[in-house]
Amino acid sequence: xxxxxSLHCRLLxxxxxxxxxxxxxxxxxxxLNSLVSLLKEEPLVRIVETAENGKELLEILPKxxxxxxxxxLDMPKINGIETLKFIYQLNRNFKIIVLSSxxxxxxxxxxxxxxxxxxxxxxxxxxxxxNAIKIVHGGGTVFIEEQDKKPxxxxxxxxxxxxxxxxxxxxxxxxxxxxxxxxxxxxDKLFLSIYTVETHRKNIMAKLEVKKTAALVxxxxxxxx
Numbered sequence: 125x126x127x128x129x130s131l132h133c134r135l136l137x138x139x140x141x142x143x144x145x146x147x148x149x150x151x152x153x154x155x156l157n158s159l160v161s162l163l164k165e166e167p168l169v170r171i172v173e174t175a176e177n178g179k180e181l182l183e184i185l186p187k188x189x190x191x192x193x194x195x196x197l198d199m200p201k202i203n204g205i206e207t208l209k210f211i212y213q214l215n216r217n218f219k220i221i222v223l224s225s226x227x228x229x230x231x232x233x234x235x236x237x238x239x240x241x242x243x244x245x246x247x248x249x250x251x252x253x254x255n256a257i258k259i260v261h262g263g264g265t266v267f268i269e270e271q272d273k274k275p276x277x278x279x280x281x282x283x284x285x286x287x288x289x290x291x292x293x294x295x296x297x298x299x300x301x302x303x304x305x306x307x308x309x310x311x312d313k314l315f316l317s318i319y320t321v322e323t324h325r326k327n328i329m330a331k332l333e334v335k336k337t338a339a340l341v342x343x344x345x346x347x348x349x
Contacts, residue, residue, distance in 0.1 A: 143170035144261050150196040151176045154317045178202030197224045212239040242266040297324045302344040
């Protein structure tokens with residue numbers, strides 16, 4: 125992700141600072157626990173609280189002063205959009221990064237207009253997430269359209285995906301398998317449960333009509349995935 129030049133000096137000193145205090149909000153407990161497990165050993169951050177919906181977050185905030193809030197949009201009781209409205213009516217200084225499974229432009233724009241400092245897709249890598257946290261903590265913003273991604277080329281996306289009825293998520297799993305990642309490593313990288321990864325793997329192999337991982341890797345190499 126491209127860094128704004130004005131943040132460069134501030135970000136250079138982050139490693140010597142106290143850990144960035146995080147609150148993580150997501151109603152999918154498996155994802156929430158996976159994210160906590162993924163970040164808890166990172167010296168850059170410290171998770172001070174978790175919540176499963178906007179209502180719980182609003183009850184926590186008077187007692188906690190996080191540096192950054194990582195928050196989903198689809199939540200029961202009070203969803204992410206309404207939670208953003210409530211929070212920024214009370215205090216515009218909160219730094220919130222939305223971490224969502226949706227990537228529609230209108231949602232990104234709405235979140236940005238409400239005052240959030242970032243919007244990432246849940247498929248982002250651990251490195252991208254930590255980099256976004258550093259940027260936002262340093263005073264910058266990171267939104268989905270600003271990320272220096274390497275998207276799947278149009279010929280692959282339009283021809284390969286349609287031909288084999290492979291979803292974008294399944295393509296991400298194929299690429300991870302091609303890198304010889306284990307199911308656990310894929311789950312950690314994509315913020316999924318191992319069960320979900322195993323299900324994706326079975327569906328992929330059925331769609332591509334391959335029976336062994338080696339054959340799947342060979343297929344991925346041959347099709348330049």
